[in-house]
Amino acid sequence: MVFDVVVDITHREGISDPEGATIERALPALGFDGVKGVKVGKTIRFSLNSEDPASAKAEVDDLCHKFLSNPVIEDSTFTVTEATGS
Amino acid sequence: MVFDVVVDITHREGISDPEGATIERALPALGFDGVKGVKVGKTIRFSLNSEDPASAKAEVDDLCHKFLSNPVIEDSTFTVTEATGS
Numbered sequence: 479m480v481f482d483v484v485v486d487i488t489h490r491e492g493i494s495d496p497e498g499a500t501i502e503r504a505l506p507a508l509g510f511d512g513v514k515g516v517k518v519g520k521t522i523r524f525s526l527n528s529e530d531p532a533s534a535k536a537e538v539d540d541l542c543h544k545f546l547s548n549p550v551i552e553d554s555t556f557t558v559t560e561a562t563g564s
Numbered sequence: 565m566v567f568d569v570v571v572d573i574t575h576r577e578g579i580s581d582p583e584g585a586t587i588e589r590a591l592p593a594l595g596f597d598g599v600k601g602v603k604v605g606k607t608i609r610f611s612l613n614s615e616d617p618a619s620a621k622a623e624v625d626d627l628c629h630k631f632l633s634n635p636v637i638e639d640s641t642f643t644v645t646e647a648t649g650s
Contacts, residue, residue, distance in 0.1 A: 486607065501608065501632070510627055512613030519607040521572065522587065527598030541596055546587070 480561040481526045481534045485546055485554055488519040493551045522546055525561060534558050566647040567612045567620045571632055571640055574605040579637045608632055611647060620644050 489495045498516040505513045528534035538556050547554040575581045584602040591599045614620035624642050633640040 488607075488609075498608070498610075502610070505627075505631070508631060510623065510631075513627075514611050514613070516608065516610040519609065521574075521605040521607055522584070522602065523574075523605065524584075524588070524602040525600050527600070537596065541591075541599075545591070545594060545596075 479528060479530065479534075481528060481531070481558050482561045483524050483526050483534075483538050483556060483558050485522040485538065485542055485556040486519060487522070487542075487547045487552050487554045488517060490551055490553050526558070531558065531560070565614060565616065565620075567614060567617070567644050568647045569610050569612050569620075569624050569642060569644050571608040571624065571628055571642040572605060573608070573633045573638050573640045574603060576637055576639050612644070617644065617646070 495517055497518040501518070502513060502516040505511075526534055526537065528537055535558050538558055542554040542556060543549055581603055583604040587604070588599060588602040591597075612620055612623065614623055621644050624644055628640040628642060629635055
């Protein structure tokens, strides 16, 4: 079975986010007021060939913790959905 | 009114994604087979103070095209939801 996977990686609470802070600081000068709390994250999308939904989720969870995110400074969440037409 | 905004930025179809390609090439050697079509994108989350949902959406759309993405090589989609408790 083929699954569509979306992994969402964000900075952990309390970890500084210089890119977000720079965007937040720049926007008022560019004419956009009212923007607060900018946080920049990363998404990784891929398709995964796996036996069943449970093993797909286990594999993605493993992937997230081992390679796709740095658990010391990043949180990761993911969604696994069966690819249409598989 | 305060809105929670999530902007999702992805490479446009046909634009090379070296980070995704590197992840895809590396995973089999690390013991993860069956991963294909890796695409890396970016999310920008913030809260926005705006008069009503329509003006919030217009402002975010403007922001996306002018500053948050590069429309030549990137696609952007966004969701605007009313912040709870606002």
